[in-house]
Amino acid sequence: MNFEHVTLAPQRILGYHATVPVASLSEYFRPTLDAVAREMDDHGVEILGPPTAVYHGVITDSVEVTVGFRVAALATPRAASVIEDLPGGPAVVAVHTGGYDTIGETHQRLTDWICQQHLAAASLSWEEYVIGPAESPDPAAWQTRLVYPLA
Template sequence: MNSSSTNGDAGLPPRKVHLAEQPVAVVREHVRMDALPDFFGRAFDSVMAAAQRQGATPAGPPFARYHGMPGETVDVEAGFPITGTFTTADGVQAGTLPEADALEAIHTGPYDTLQQTYGAIQQQMRADGLTPADSMWEYYLSDPEKEPDPAAWQTRVIWPVIDRTG
C-alpha cells in the first residue's frame, strides 16, 4: 500500500484491534445531537487550555466518546489523549479510554455519513458473534480548518466489544 495514500484504511472492512488504556482529558456533557459541533469546539478548546496550564501535552488527535446509543441527546465526552500529569480542573476531567478489544474502521467523508461506518462495524460484530460495549469513540484525524473538503475528512471509529467467554 502506498504510504502517501490519503485514504489509509478507508473502505476496508472493520478489523479487530486490542487497545491499551489511554489517559485523557475531557469535557463530558449531555448534548443535543444538533449541538454537537458547538460542544466539540468548546470542549476541545477547554481541554487544550487546561492541559497547557498543567504542562500536559496532547498524545493524539481529538476524540469523542459516546456513552450509550445516541438519541435526540447523547452522553458524550470530548477531548484529547494526553501525556504528562493532568488533574481535573477548570471543568476538564482527567480520565482514561479503557483497555479493550474492539472493532475499528476508518471513515472517509463528512461526519453526517458516519452511520455507514457504524453500520459496517455492527454487521461485522454480528458476523463474528461479538457483543458491542455500551460506549464507542471516534478520533478526528482531519482538521476541518486545514482540510475544508468534507469528502476528504477521516475519522477512526472504535467500538469495543464485551468478552462473553470470561
C-alpha cells in the first residue's frame, strides 16, 4: 500500500451532518447522497468532486459524519444541509481498492503508518468515493481516497 504526502487546497463540502452508528453507515450513505444531490440540483449548485464523507473525532460505535459533495467556495447551504470547510495544508493519503467491507483495514494501516512516521493526524479525516457502486457494480473496481490532514 502506498501512502503519499500531499499539500491540500482548502475545500468546501455541502452535505448532511449526523451522528450515525458505524454498523449503519452503508445504509445511511446512499439515501443521504441522493438527497444532497437532489437539493444541489434544485438550487443550481454544481458538484465539483466525488461523493465525500468527513469523519469527526474518534470513531467508536458511532461516528459524527458529514456526507456530501465538494462545491465552489460561494455555495451556501439550503434546507437541512450544512457547509463544511475542509482545511488546506499537509496531509497523508492512500487509495483503498475494493469493497467497503475491508476499508477499515486500510484506515488502520494508514493510521499505523502515520504513527510510525512520528506524524500527528488532525481530528478529522475524510473519504472520497472516486469509483463506487454508481460507477461499477464490481466492488473489486471501487476506489476510495482516504485523506488524513496532519496536525
